Every structure is written in structure tokens, then in C-alpha cells.
Amino acid sequence: MRPSYHEIQIAAYDRWERRGHSHGGDANDWFDAETELTFFGHYRPIAEHSLDAGRVVLGDGPHRRCRFCERTPRQVDFGDPRPIVPGRRWPATAEICGECRGDWLDPLDQEFRRFWERLANDPHTPLSIAAFKAMAAGALAVMPAGLLSDFVDAIEWVSNPDHDLDDQLIVGAECLVYRAGFLHQDPAVTLYRRVDDDDPVPYLIYFLRADGMMIQVPLPMCLRDEDLDGRSVVHLARSPIWGTGFEYSAAHAVRLPLGVSVRRAPSRRIASAIAS
Ligand SMILES: [Zn+2]
Incomplete structure (x- = not known):
């Protein structure tokens, strides 16, 4: 799971x-390489969708049912495909019914769009429960259908419009x-799944990359995470690797606890605390 010295050395050189070949960033290169190799020692991508690929509709098959209430088009109206990311037209999903949208999803989308706009201007914008749920709904919409049974509690949590009950x-x-x-390029949503079931890291992690930002959230209440038997869960950070030159070193991460403002702090320290 941990990268070897040699692997880090090669990635840092890259x-x-x-x-x-500019000097003065050796320690950062090493740290970034180790961070990224560590993440990919624990996770592999299981779903990725570009936000720029034009019309993509997920779950548009003949036997579809709503991923949240499990009803079929014979039982409830589905309407047009619904965007995975609020404010972006594609990709969309055909597996969320009109009633789920009206009852709880549309308000989450509005809250997420407010959060995302504020985040663009203030990196320490608190993550509200509603915005968190909006991203969880996106993750549930893109995950392979076979995994949904591990997320029955998460589905119930996301579709409960009363957020005050959810804190605990x-x-x-x-x-x-x-x-x-450079995070303005290639906007996408990606879902990562842990490689080893006994590994004390969250089972699924959702990434949304757009507008110069990339946000990473673990999907909560996974039944497979209950098998960890109370072992403390480690949250692994990524190290953005796509930049070059100045942009390369400009990438940094800020941790946002749920619903709580955080003080400004150097990203390196935060990321290493999470990775260790
Ligand atoms: Zn529904």
C-alpha cells in the first residue's frame, strides 16, 4: 500500500x-509524489465523466428505476434527464424520478450552487450539509448500480430533507x-473505490473538478465502512499533478469541516496531517 522509496524517487524526478528542471522545489516534488502514489495505492477509479463531453445520459435503459425511491416509470413520472452536477447540463441521469427531484433534490442543488459560487471567492466557505448531500447524490447517481445496496443508509440520508436530524x-x-x-481544464466527476476492503480508508470518494477547483468528499454511511470495526478512518489527500511550471507549484488543498469555518492555514501542513 505504501509506495517504496524507489517509486517515490522516480515520480519526484518526473x-x-x-x-x-527548476530548482528549489525538491521537497515539494517528493511530498507530492509520495502523496499521489499513496492515494493510488489505496484507490482506483470506478467511474469518470467529463463535464465537457456534450450529451451523455446515464441509466437510460429499458428497465430503469429511480436510484433513490426505487420506483419505475410506470409508477411515477421521470421527466427529462437530470444533471449530475448542479449547474452543468451534462452528464445527466435518467434514474432520478420527478418526485424525488421536487421533494428534496432541487433544494439541495440550489444550496450546492450557492456554496460553489461562494467557494470560488472564498476558499474557506463552510460546507453545508445540504451542499454535502448534493455531492453525495451525484456520487450515488454515477456509481455502478451493483454498489447501491452498500449505500441504503446513505440514500435514506441524502433524501431526508430535514438536515437538522443528520448532524450526528x-x-x-x-x-x-x-x-x-490548471483545474479549469478537463472538468469532470470521478468516483474512486478503495482497493483493499480491510483498509481503514473511506470506501468511496467523489471528486468534482471544475472552475479552477477540485473538491474531494468521502461518501458517508457505507455499509462496507462499518466492517472497519471502529478503527479510525484515514482520509487520504490527492496531489494535483497536471500543472506545469508556476501552475504546478500553485496547486494546494484546504480542508473544510462540515458547516464550520476554518482558519487559513498552509496547505502542505493540512495535506500531510491527513495523509499520515
Ligand atoms: Zn424517486
């Missing part, structure tokens, strides 16, 4: 090359926000 269920939840100019 970063130094992509920085144009997600103690310790947090998200990470990465910011860099």
Missing part, C-alpha cells in the same frame, strides 16, 4: 522534469478543496 450521522465528515489555474 515532477522535477515537468517543472522545467456524519460526525467527522469533511471535504478537501484543491485550487489551481
Whole structure:
């Protein structure tokens, strides 16, 4: 699971090359390489969708049912495909019914859009429970259908419009926000699943990359995470690797606890605390 010294050495050298061989960032190269290799020692991607690929509709098959209330088009009206990311038209899903949208999803979408706009201007914007649920709904919409049975509690939590009742269920939840100019490129949603079931890291992690930001949230209340038997869960950070030159070193992460403002702090320290 942990990368070897040799693996880190190669990846750090690769970063130094992509920085144009400029000096003075050796420690950062090493840290970034170790962070990223550690993440990919624990996780592999299971779903990825570009936000720029034009019309993509998920779950548009003949036997579809709503992922949240399990009703079929014979039982409830579904309407047009519903966007996965609030404010972005595609990808969309055909597996969320019109009643679920009206009852609880549309208000979550509005709250998420407010959160995202504020986040663009203030990196320490608190993550509200409603915005967190909106991202969880997106993760539930893109995950392979075979995994949904591990998330029955999460589905019930997301579709409960009363957020005040939810606080105790997600103690310790947090998200990470990465910011860099190069994160304007290739906007996408990606879902990562842990490689080893006994590994004390969250089973699924959802990433949304757009508008110069990338947000990382673990999907809470997974039944598979209950098998960890109270072992403390480690939240692993990413190290954005796509930048070059100045942009490369400008990438940084801020941790946002749920609904709580945080003080400004250097990203390196935060990321290493999470990774250790
Ligand atoms: Zn429904």
C-alpha cells in the first residue's frame, strides 16, 4: 500500500522534469509524489465523466428505476434527464424520478450552487450539509448500480430533507478543496473505490473538478465502512499533478469541516496531517 522509496524517487524526478528542471522545489516534488502514489495505492477509479463531453445520459435503459425511491416509470413520472452536477447540463441521469427531484433534490442543488459560487471567492466557505448531500447524490447517481445496496443508509440520508436530524450521522465528515489555474481544464466527476476492503480508508470518494477547483468528499454511511470495526478512518489527500511550471507549484488543498469555518492555514501542513 505504501509506495517504496524507489517509486517515490522516480515520480519526484518526473515532477522535477515537468517543472522545467527548476530548482528549489525538491521537497515539494517528493511530498507530492509520495502523496499521489499513496492515494493510488489505496484507490482506483470506478467511474469518470467529463463535464465537457456534450450529451451523455446515464441509466437510460429499458428497465430503469429511480436510484433513490426505487420506483419505475410506470409508477411515477421521470421527466427529462437530470444533471449530475448542479449547474452543468451534462452528464445527466435518467434514474432520478420527478418526485424525488421536487421533494428534496432541487433544494439541495440550489444550496450546492450557492456554496460553489461562494467557494470560488472564498476558499474557506463552510460546507453545508445540504451542499454535502448534493455531492453525495451525484456520487450515488454515477456509481455502478451493483454498489447501491452498500449505500441504503446513505440514500435514506441524502433524501431526508430535514438536515437538522443528520448532524450526528456524519460526525467527522469533511471535504478537501484543491485550487489551481490548471483545474479549469478537463472538468469532470470521478468516483474512486478503495482497493483493499480491510483498509481503514473511506470506501468511496467523489471528486468534482471544475472552475479552477477540485473538491474531494468521502461518501458517508457505507455499509462496507462499518466492517472497519471502529478503527479510525484515514482520509487520504490527492496531489494535483497536471500543472506545469508556476501552475504546478500553485496547486494546494484546504480542508473544510462540515458547516464550520476554518482558519487559513498552509496547505502542505493540512495535506500531510491527513495523509499520515
Ligand atoms: Zn424517486
